[in-house]
Amino acid sequence: AQTVTQSQPEMSVQEAETVTLSCTYDTSESDYYLFWYKQPPSRQMILVIRQEAYKQQNATENRFSVNFQKAAKSFSLKISDSQLGDAAMYFCAYRSGGGATNKLIFGTGTLLAVQP
Amino acid sequence: DVKVTQSSRYLVKRTGEKVFLECVQDMDHENMFWYRQDPGLGLRLIYFSYDVKMKEKGDIPEGYSVSREKKERFSLILESASTNQTSMYLCASSFLVSGYGYTFGSGTRLTVV
Numbered sequence: 001a002q003t004v005t006q007s008q009p010e011m012s013v014q015e016a017e018t019v020t021l022s023c024t025y026d027t028s029e030s031d032y033y034l035f036w037y038k039q040p041p042s043r044q045m046i047l048v049i050r051q052e053a054y055k056q057q058n059a060t061e062n063r064f065s066v067n068f069q070k071a072a073k074s075f076s077l078k079i080s081d082s083q084l085g086d087a088a089m090y091f092c093a094y095r096s097g098g099g100a101t102n103k104l105i106f107g108t109g110t111l112l113a114v115q116p
Numbered sequence: 117d118v119k120v121t122q123s124s125r126y127l128v129k130r131t132g133e134k135v136f137l138e139c140v141q142d143m144d145h146e147n148m149f150w151y152r153q154d155p156g157l158g159l160r161l162i163y164f165s166y167d168v169k170m171k172e173k174g175d176i177p178e179g180y181s182v183s184r185e186k187k188e189r190f191s192l193i194l195e196s197a198s199t200n201q202t203s204m205y206l207c208a209s210s211f212l213v214s215g216y217g218y219t220f221g222s223g224t225r226l227t228v229v
Contacts, residue, residue, distance in 0.1 A: 044223075045206065045218075047218075103174065
């Protein structure tokens with residue numbers, strides 16, 4: 001069975017600085033997708049970024065980028081120029097590429113605080 | 117604006133009550149999911165459905181059941197609420213194609229007293 005591990009329960013970053021959140025996963029599959037979700041205090045889960053395993057190029061979305069290391073099964077999220085609005089719980093998630101009903105498997109989350 | 121709507125944001129129920137949590141999506145998604153979120157445990161899948169009247173058990177289905185009579189609506193049922201079911205419940209939906217992520221509702225914080 002696939003597992004997702006986030007080893008940093010809490011992180012803190014100064015406003016305008018860069019922070020990296022770690023995520024590792026375990027799978028025997030070659031076709032899969034990885035996601036980072038943000039959950040602010042409002043509780044609405046928001047998709048931040050997605051990565052397709054067959055793509056070597058790291059995904060980027062404005063200030064958010066990933067470092068996808070397929071051999072190491074690592075999928076870290078880098079937030080550049082951190083803003084107060086980035087404070088939230090961040091979840092890493094895995095979804096198998098095969099089959100139509102495959103579900104998202106989540107890590108336990110990293111709570112990010114942004115200091116002014 | 118497309119969305120997933122959960123009927124209640126906060127809910128307080130008594131032990132032994134039958135509890136219904138409702139979720140409606142307007143995106144014509146085939147898949148719908150119910151997750152439970154607890155501190156330190158992340159999100160755990162309770163049940164999911166990939167079609168009307170179809171349901172599959174997730175990782176922690178005990179004490180729960182679901183109903184999907186229409187494509188847009190997915191209900192989570194606590195047959196006899198217990199205090200250990202106090203939690204945040206998140207509904208989500210997605211297209212059948214697995215490369216897409218989920219769209220989530222805003223969650224229902226359920227307290228069983």
